[in-house]
């Protein structure tokens with residue numbers, strides 16, 4: 001999913017998209033039969049890569065007029081714990097959009113309201129379980145909504161316990177009504193983006209279930225498995241889905257049935273639309289190649305090319321930096337512009353949705369590329385490294401932001417990552433760090449999504465601040481070492497459910513240092529780094545004057561003349577909760593510079609530096625290389641006025657204009 005700020009940028013871009021002329025697509029026509037993928041669902045030797053705890057067979061029919069899906073589902077679930085299980089919890093995500101009593105609707109009130117218009121005019125979404133059976137016994141009466149009035153989680157009491165190591169089959173019949181798209185899933189006109197649409201079992205972590213009601217800031221968490229899904233849609237529709245297309249048949253009533261197979265994934269999403277075209281390319285990865293497809297409406301073709309290029313570059317770089325993309329196909333859905341705000345910018349295994357197509361995002365303004373790269377990055381940071389998004393949102397969003405910024409820089413250059421029409425440092429990181437004062441955030445970064453004070457703070461903590469923290473750590477230890485450590489993290493935890501602790505332990509071990517001094521305050525405390533310059537002054541140097549021998553005359557200015565050099569004293573403070581080693585650059589009137597380093601790791605709140613130079617001190621720069629991204633960057637350059645007076649003023653550096661502009665652009 002995209003961060004709060006990017007959603008704002010997309011909203012601005014959408015104005016441009018709406019104002020562009022659109023050709024009439026005409027009546028839907030029967031589409032040519034699609035070509036089968038004829039390749040295994042997993043690249044390589046085909047051996048299972050995950051424990052395949054939750055495996056689904058779904059047979060679904062879309063009523064494109066009612067935007068409703070009628071389906072049967074068989075879940076085969078294995079108890080990999082050490083105790084018997086008598087109750088199974090299931091997510092019914094679509095019930096988050098059922099009424100205003102759902103936790104989602106209650107927790108999203110007051111923010112993103114414009115995106116909720118669809119629901120407010122009555123196009124609600126819901127899912128109803130029509131039947132549930134285990135061992136041929138109808139169990140619908142044993143379904144309980146534990147969090148009423150929220151109906152996004154349901155519990156099923158089993159007729160018999162599932163012992164450790166045993167497997168249970170649960171058979172559902174369900175009906176899913178899509179909402180008008182506004183929070184990832186739903187329809188807009190004839191476009192259907194179908195995500196979080198079927199009863200989905202929770203994850204057993206240790207001996208405890210993780211299956212939380214759907215909250216406005218929470219995303220998803222699920223076990224890996226296989227999906228065999230049959231989708232019946234009108235023959236006029238184009239379909240794209242997670243996995244590979246194994247079969248297509250003509251079905252009665254002007255419909256077709258598409259059969260998909262996906263392996264070692266933890267979700268299944270699909271798109272159906274009568275007007276989409278497809279553009280393909282290939283990404284080269286270490287052990288083969290990946291077919292990349294972009295599905296787009298014809299009027300968005302120029303953007304589709306950009307998305308395709310970005311997707312190929314992203315898959316190649318994420319594969320090289322972490323683990324090779326394990327599946328044969330990556331599908332990028334470029335939703336129609338009128339659906340982009342609701343359906344765009346979301347990740348599913350092997351399928352992502354993008355956004356950003358607008359007259360405002362002409363070539364060089366990399367918002368469309370950024371959205372594609374961020375969502376594709378999630379196929380690593382959550383798709384493969386399947387962390388618990390509701391509980392540790394920073395672990396996929398923030399890590400993905402950090403990793404995506406590197407890919408952006410690699411593909412488009414550090415000065416052209418997002419915007420290249422301004423002649424100043426436009427690296428994504430530099431832009432993001434200007435977006436807010438991290439110290440003002442009332443929730444620590446390591447806070448569960450549903451426990452963060454509001455949506456904006458969720459975005460800042462989980463996306464922006466996590467990226468700043470990782471980039472700062474990378475700057476402190478060096479990019480090569482840090483990249484190697486992150487690669488080990490990815491290789492160790494691919495197809496597993498890593499936690500923040502797993503990441504920190506891996507980093508500490510691979511970087512060969514205890515990082516508690518950094519991780520503790522940065523991830524678990526409220527507050528930020530608060531660097532400041534307290535005083536900076538110089539005086540003319542001379543040998544000591546005064547009485548040194550009581551039998552002789554005092555040494556005066558005459559004997560102890562000024563040497564022509566200066567003694568300069570600088571006092572730097574660090575008064576926040578976060579302390580990191582920092583460089584300080586002193587600039588002198590003759591143009592020379594000198595650097596000193598304050599290796600502050602929380603032991604002191606100030607440090608005095610005394611330097612003798614032949615020239616007067618004129619400027620002090622704290623963190624001159626912008627390595628430390630955990631506080632405001634705009635107060636670290638100071639001019640020292642006069643020879644003796646400690647008159648300091650922060651240099652303006654166009655700060656106010658730049659910051660305002662960046663907030664408007666929402667980067």
Ligand SMILES: [Zn+2]
Nearest residue numbers: 001002003397
């Ligand atoms: Zn995201």
